[in-house]
Amino acid sequence: VAVLVLSRIKQIAPSDLRKRIEFAVDRAVKWLFAMQSSNGGWAAFDRDNNHWIMAEIPFCDFGEVLDPPSVDVTAxxxxxxxxxxxxxxxxxxxxxxxxxxxxxxxxxxxxGRWGVNYIYGTSAVLSGLQAVGFPMNDPRVIKAAEWLASKQNPDGGWGESCASYMDDTMRGCGPSTPSQTAWAILGLINVRSPKYTGNILQGVQWLIKNHTEGTWSEKHYTGCGFPGYGIGERIRYKRNTFLLTQGRELSRGFMINYNMYRHYFPLQALGRVKHWLQRSQRS
Structure with missing residues (x-):
């Protein structure tokens, strides 16, 4: 986030501040490259911290001492x-x-390792791929966009229950929330396809309709601290049934209501839609 913000501020900053920004961004980018794990991904805190034996330490925080690379952080x-x-x-x-x-x-x-769940992960990937110039008409990208569009609720928003961490039938399913609606909008808008214009605008209408007292209310938890798997990474149920010591209630999990999610993600989504509409009008 810091690199994203500074790269934009630099364009309007005075010359003396611009040099300081360039120095800070250069240091941050070098650090990011140094933190890339050997499999190509990035984790939240560590590099190549993915050895399951570490999770056997009895005094580990929720048993989640591991920090394997995740798709959302990488994106x-x-x-x-x-x-x-x-x-x-x-x-x-x-x-x-x-x-x-x-x-x-x-x-x-x-x-989605750090946000609930597949809506978050899919949105992050689409945004990341577009930023580095990946062809957004690639069949794998279109498949992701189709999945995201298919999960839009009848009210125009998107939502996903924390239960999706244990129940695949709950992927992308749940009451609409401001943060998850914003994630879906951000993902679809980065596909740059007119096919999803209707989905995006319906999502915008949901955000506008549910905007009260200057912001949005969100009672559902859309942040993930620990999914409760004990190893910190995405598990494949059929291959790792011995790890499934919890159900949809996530008795071993730790979900988080990041209070700012409901504020800044909708603002980010609406801002990008505004620029997208302005570009469309000019063209």
Whole structure:
């Protein structure tokens, strides 16, 4: 986020501040490259911290001492790198894109490690791929966009229950929320296809309709601290049934209501829709 913000502020900053911004962004980008894991992805805190034996330490925080690379963090890093000019011809970007597509689900979506859940992961990937110049008419991208569009609720918004971390039938299903509606809009708008204009505008109408007292209310938890898997990463149920010591209630999980999600993600989505509509009118 810091790199994204600074890369935009630099364009309007005075010359003395611009030099400081360039210095800070250059340091941040070097750090990001150094933190890329060997499989091409990025994690939230560590590099290559994915050895399951560490989860056996009895005093671990929720048993979640591991921090394996995740698709959503990797996608956010790509979006940041794209904002400062890195594209598909960079080796680190290529490795990250390969990691992302290895992790794509059969239905076209992506798992969300730090936000609930597949709506978050899919939106992050579409934004990251577009930022580094990946062709958004690629069949894998279109499959993801189709999945995202298909999960729109009749009221025009999007929502997903935390139960989707344990029940695949709940993927992309749940009452509409401001943050998850915003994520879906951000994902679809980055596909740059007129096919999804209706979905995007319906989502915008939902956000406008549910905007009260200057912001949005969100009672549902849309942030994920720990899914409760014990290993910190996406698990495949059929291959790892021994890990399933919880049900849809997520008795081992730790979900978070990040209070700012309901504020800044809808604002970000509406801002990008505004620029998108302005570009469309000019063309």
């Amino acid at each position: 956010h890093v790509l979006e940041a790198l794209g904002s400062v000019g890195y594209k598909l011809n960079h080796p680190a970007v290529q490795k990250a894109v390969e990691f992302i597509f290895r992790e794509q689900e059969r239905d076209g979506s992506w798992f």
